[in-house]
Amino acid sequence: MGTSQVYVYAIVHAGRGLPPEARGVGRPPASVRLLPVGELAAVVSDVPEDLRARRRDLMAHQDLLIRLGADAPVLPMRFGMVAEDTRTVAEAVEAAAATHLAALERLRDRTEMNLKVSPAQCGIESLVRADAELRRMLTDVRRRPSYEGNVRLGQAVADGLTRRATQAVEEALPRLTALADGFVRGPEVPGCVLNGSFLVPAAASERFRAEVERTAAAHADQVELRLTGPLPCYSFVPQDGAEPAPPARARAEHAMTGS
Missing domain, CATH: 3.30.70.600 (Ribosomal protein S10)
Incomplete structure (x- = not known):
């Protein structure tokens, strides 16, 4: 797995596809990809160089989540969730896999x-x-x-x-x-x-x-x-274990307060 930082949008079931021409935050909008982790996958992209809570990026983040949730359940991440690398994301998702799977089932068709x-x-x-x-x-x-x-x-x-x-x-x-x-x-x-x-x-x-x-x-x-x-x-995702490791949270908060 790579060592560059990744922006995390959501957690979904493995094996599902992404919406056509899915794009994320940044200018130009980042290409979005799936990071498989067992029965789950994280929806990620590269991190824009100047990540800030700009309206265009807030809307891009939310629009992608709405499109993802149109036909399958999604565990959304808050705006600005950045992890040190894909390994960090995979380890966090794997550690809470049972919680994520239960939450996805609860959110199905809701x-x-x-x-x-x-x-x-x-x-x-x-x-x-x-x-x-x-x-x-x-x-x-x-x-x-x-x-x-x-x-x-x-x-x-x-x-x-x-x-x-x-x-x-x-x-x-x-x-x-x-x-x-x-x-x-x-x-x-x-x-x-x-x-x-x-x-x-x-x-x-x-x-x-x-x-x-x-x-x-x-x-x-x-x-x-x-x-x-x-x-x-x-409002209905688990509060514990639903997001990447604490360093990612701290980095996300730094990105948000820097806007």
């Missing part, structure tokens, strides 16, 4: 859908109508305008919108999770009451989208919903 939910700003009027305390605060501010009064009123309105949006989300979640084989809450996103990812079977994807649309329509004055997908199943 995709990740991400849902972000934020309070609907158009709901302020209905919020005030339904909240006697807000109506009192609004009357006080109009009678005795002050900076402090406006700040308190603004915070109370923001809290009320967030509270109603959270209630709407908690009501809708059981219906959405019933259509999925997995659900995880992601990192907090400013302005959002939910950043959640769902592992959705292909057979239920249209019903899942329809339920999101129904929820958006039924709670239009409470929440704004943004559904993204299909996505690579980042």
Whole structure:
């Protein structure tokens, strides 16, 4: 096996092909190849000389993963995963082969859908109508305008919108999770009451989208919903042993922070 560094995109079953004219990160886009490791294979390419988290490369990384996952399960790597050489990749994949195979089986015929939910700003009027305390605060501010009064009123309105949006989300979640084989809450996103990812079977994807649309329509004055997908199943891959050795992680983080 070679000694030059390699960029790692994903882990897949051995014996599968790559999408036609598959290309990776870099300019010009790197040629992508399979690195067989027993029953598995790593999808890799050479490392661009100036690897950075540029939009074009982030999109190239994700687009390749989406194409790979169109007809077979894929364990995606995060952007910027670089290993010292192919031997390092092969050893890491082989060491966690059982975990990888189990994860690939779980992801078969499934995709990740991400849902972000934020309070609907158009709901302020209905919020005030339904909240006697807000109506009192609004009357006080109009009678005795002050900076402090406006700040308190603004915070109370923001809290009320967030509270109603959270209630709407908690009501809708059981219906959405019933259509999925997995659900995880992601990192907090400013302005959002939910950043959640769902592992959705292909057979239920249209019903899942329809339920999101129904929820958006039924709670239009409470929440704004943004559904993204299909996505690579980042949120549902094993956290231990799913990626190359720690030196590769450190190098990837260096590449990301250098952008």
